[in-house]
Amino acid sequence: MAGLRAWRAQLGAIFFLRWRLFANSLRSVRGRLNLVSRSLVALLVAGACVGGAIAAGVAGWGLIRESKLEWLALPFWLIFLFWQLFPIMATAFTYNVDTSALLRFPLSYAEYFLVRLVLGALDIATALGLSWSLGLLIGLCAGDFHLAGWALLVFACFISFNLLFARMVFVWLEHWLSSRRSKEVMGVALLLMMIGFQVAGPVLERYSKEPASSRFHAAAKFLPIESALPPGLAAASVGDAEKGRSLAGLVRAAMVLAYAAAALWLAHLRLHDQYRGENPAGAQKARTDTAGAAVRRGWKLPVFSAAISAVFEKELRYFSRSGPMLFTLIMPVIMVFILWGGRRALMGQQQGFVFPVGAAYCLLVMTNILYNSFGGDGGGIQFYLFSPIPFRQITAAKNLAHLFVLGLNVSILWMGVSVIFHPPRLRVVALTFAWLLFAAPVNFALGNLLSVYSPKRIEYSTFGRQRASETTILVSLGVQLALIAVGALAIYIAHLHRNLWVAVLILGLLAIGSLGAYIVLLTRMDRLALERREVLTGELCHA
Amino acid sequence: MGYIEIPVDVPAIITESLTRRFGSLTAVQDVNLAVAAGQFYGFLGPNGAGKSTTIKMLTGLMVPSAGRMQILGLDLATHLLDVKRQIGVVPEGMALFGRLTGAESLNFAGRMYGLDRETAAQRAAELLDFMGLSSQPKTLIADYSHGMQKKLAMAAAVIHGPKVLFLDEPFEGVDAIASGTLKAMLQRMIARGVTIFLTSHVLEIVERLCTHVGIIHNGRLVAQGSLDDLRSGVAAGSGNRVEKLSLEEFFLQTVGGARSTAQELSWLG
Incomplete structure (x- = not known):
């Protein structure tokens, strides 16, 4: 009986803890904004x-x-x-x-x-x-x-x-x-998946030549x-x-x-x-390495400064060592396989849009990194703040790493689409890149802003406990919807003119504007970071 | 002989009426620090006295509500980046990137402070050796022990050869061996003319290492001077010479005595 009482007391304490954490979060404006965002998300989920x-x-x-x-x-x-x-x-x-x-x-x-x-x-x-x-x-x-x-x-x-x-x-x-x-095993699995594309083509070819009844029998085996x-x-x-x-x-x-x-x-x-x-x-901690103390030189990117190269290197090392991040970043590859499974349902014209839709998805899966880009740095944010490097350079280096990952993902997607369906037509590739050129700077700019205004510490090594700020999540989703809507509108206008290049032109012009906005915001990152330094250290340094 | 050259007439750290408020709470009030170049300055105070807030303001991590700060003659408000190039910092949270290895972290820090790739790699290797961290080159910092992280944070703070070093509780949670390594490094830097500004709860360490001490209590600087002067009982503004005290006795006398242990918590057994 005493055990049951203690158990109830403990459970009560845990729920009280949750309640107090929630109530205390409302003391700040950001906490109240998060409540509004959370309420909106709750409404969507309820719907x-x-x-x-x-x-x-x-x-x-x-x-x-x-x-x-x-x-x-x-x-x-x-x-x-x-x-x-x-x-x-x-x-x-x-x-x-x-x-x-x-x-x-x-x-x-x-x-x-x-x-x-x-x-x-x-x-x-x-x-x-x-x-x-x-x-x-x-x-x-x-x-x-x-x-x-x-x-x-x-x-x-x-x-x-x-x-x-x-x-x-x-x-x-x-x-x-x-x-x-x-x-490392996951890295090898990723490589095998890419090689698998090479095999997927001939296999697909073989089954597509079978009569419908044979394909039905093949499916019936499952x-x-x-x-x-x-x-x-x-x-x-x-x-x-x-x-x-x-x-x-x-x-x-x-x-x-x-x-x-x-x-x-x-x-x-x-x-x-x-x-x-x-x-x-x-297991990792218990191991004692015995290698010598030779330290390799850091990376040097052509054109870019040493500081940008150093941050770029650090970002890619972080991604490569984070299971959840790797998992997120290979989702486009998994999506290609899903597309492969459902390829029969896609009509010829729809197949043409697999690449742009996949590219949009590549950008979407990166929002958790883009919109909280200092979240994984934890206490390291202090180093950025007291190092003699302008914050805009640090931000630019992070964006460069994001761009690299996005480019890698889109390249993998292109390979997958080329093998499973057929190489996307030139105008479709141009449309996709025009949209990416327009959408990526918008995401980078707003992501940088929210990374500084609404940072949230995340643990790159822990799976399933990533908690971006609710405001950030809602804003990023809203931005993606708006960007996709703009892309769809451009395609619709091009459809009216029966020429897809019109959409490329529209998105290309928009890309100039978004790139300009990104650069303007980037030049203001030093001031923004100075203004928000206490929030950054307060949010990111506590355990 | 000097590792760096500091003009004699330029103090390392000067603050004038440095104040920081958090809403209605004044964490630091009218603090006037004066740390000459080459001094080993211990900044003491009870918990919540304002030590970390002061060090955060001095290193650019926090903006003051009022007052001025100069590091090596440069005003922080107008020359923040120039100041940052001259200082090294080990803050409360150590400012480490947990998902890098020790070597990668030092390499990264060196390059962020403007060292070329070769120099950064060479110094990183030397520092890892000196700190006894070179035997685990593939271990991530997140998997380091607390003491190892402290040593690495110290190494990252000095890789560029700073002229002023800010250390917030550098010996907290560090074992005797690691503590010895850190002290050896600090003494070597002092011998070469570097100014060190250190906060610590461990009065014995401050007494052994520091040449000058400042004591902050309830946000106000209540004592400042050379260690010998303070131990002789000449606190700033008091003027009364008393029996020679230990730093601990002087500290307790300055910030108020210990509470009676007998009065409460009878249930503790």
Whole structure:
């Protein structure tokens, strides 16, 4: 009884801590702005929750009414994929409470596990996944009320699985990406993926020559795998119940539960090690290097000053040593593979826009770096502030590194699109570069501004706990939408003139303006940094 | 013999009515520091007295609410970059980039202070050797122990050969061996004419290393002078000579005595 009281007191203290952190954040103007941004994000998420739930409900109801439950796996898979992939693909836009700091208190393992599970699940993906699952459940029940009890059981298993699986993936990714060797493995994986493009072409060619029936048979080979995985099992279990095959349905529901138990066990393995005090980077720390003290010379970029070269080198070293950053930066490559999977659905004209859309995505995934570019420097910001280098040079060097990464990503995308579809036409490449020339300086300029005005310390080595300021997230999303809208408008005008080069011209002219604005803002970075130096050190230096 | 040449008539650090307010709280008020070139100056004070705020203002990390500051005769308000070229800083947070190795960090610092690539690499190697950090060239700073990070922060602050060195609690959390290394480096710099401005809670270290001391309490400079004068009881403005005190005794006398330990916390057992 005393143990239960202590447990309740501890949980109460943790939620009180969260509440006080939130309440205290409102003392500053920035905190209040963040609350407004957070409220807007909450409204958007609520809209997506309700809208998605209605769509899922209608789909469930329709499938029951039309007796097409064999398609029920589709919404289950969509929910599952979103629930699991969104937090990984959008680490910049998700916020998970860092609960590892709680380990210093006398929490039992069960309490620690529960706190990690509950607080870790307080994210957008879980809210959306849960509401869409509930929408689907209600739709199915409305279609056939006799299924209600069964569907409730299946959804309980499915939701439990998703909650546990998401946590399990995060704790393992966090562990895996914390060691340098894993990052090296990731680098090799990236290389293999690029080489894979070379193989993808001939393979694609081979399958495209097969008749449609053969392709269907090839796809059918994957069905047993699909139906043995939790989303397929959950859907099949509901189908079994509808057909009166209770035992088969029960077995499938139990299998979903078994998957959930496996995820729970795997998460336990990792969290238990953490609970016992394992340092995620411990293996690396324990190693003692024996190499000599020879120090290599730093990089020297042609044209640029020594200071810019030094910051550029430092930025690229940081990116290469950050698992989460690497993960974010290879997302465009992963997207190419997704495109490869869905290439058949794209018509000829749509295929032409794969490259510009992919390039826009490349820029989008970089916003978490661009709009909080000093976040990863932590205490190092003090060095920038007391070093004799004008802040505009430091900012320019960082932007140069960002531009390099963007260029690399777009090049990889171009290779992927060329192999999977066909090399983009010259006018499409020109359109893409004109848009990038317009959009990148806008992003760099606003990113520099927000990096100084609303900095937030982020830990490059920790996966899934990246917390950009809410204001920053909202502004960056708004900017991306506006930039994409301008690009779309330019294309529309070009379409009216039946000449894509018109869009290139419009975006090229806009690029001159945005580049000018970027340079003007860059020249003011010294003054801005001086004005904001206390905020920068205050926000970035505390642990 | 001097490592650097400082004109005799130019003090290293001068502040006039230096003041910093945070809303209604005045953290530093009318502080007038006078540190001559080549002095080893210990800046003391209880927790929250205004030491770190003062050092942040002197190094350009914080803007004063009022008053003037000059480093080597250069006004910080008008010659900030020139001043920055002449100083080295180990701030409270150490200002390290955790995802670099020690060698990369020193190389980076050297080049940011304008050293060419060869010199930066050479000095980085020498400093790593001197600090005993060269045996782990591939270890990231984030994986360094606290003492190793302190040593590296010190190395990064001196790689360009500064004329004035600002150190905020350089010995905090440092073991005896690392502390010995740091002291050896500081004494070598003092011998070569560098001015060192150091804050520390450890009075024994200040007593052993510093030639001059300033004491700040509740944001005000309450004592300043040579260590010998202060230990003899001649605090700034007092004029009364008393028995020779240890620095600790003088410090406690100046900022107020220790609270009674017997009065509360009976539950501690």
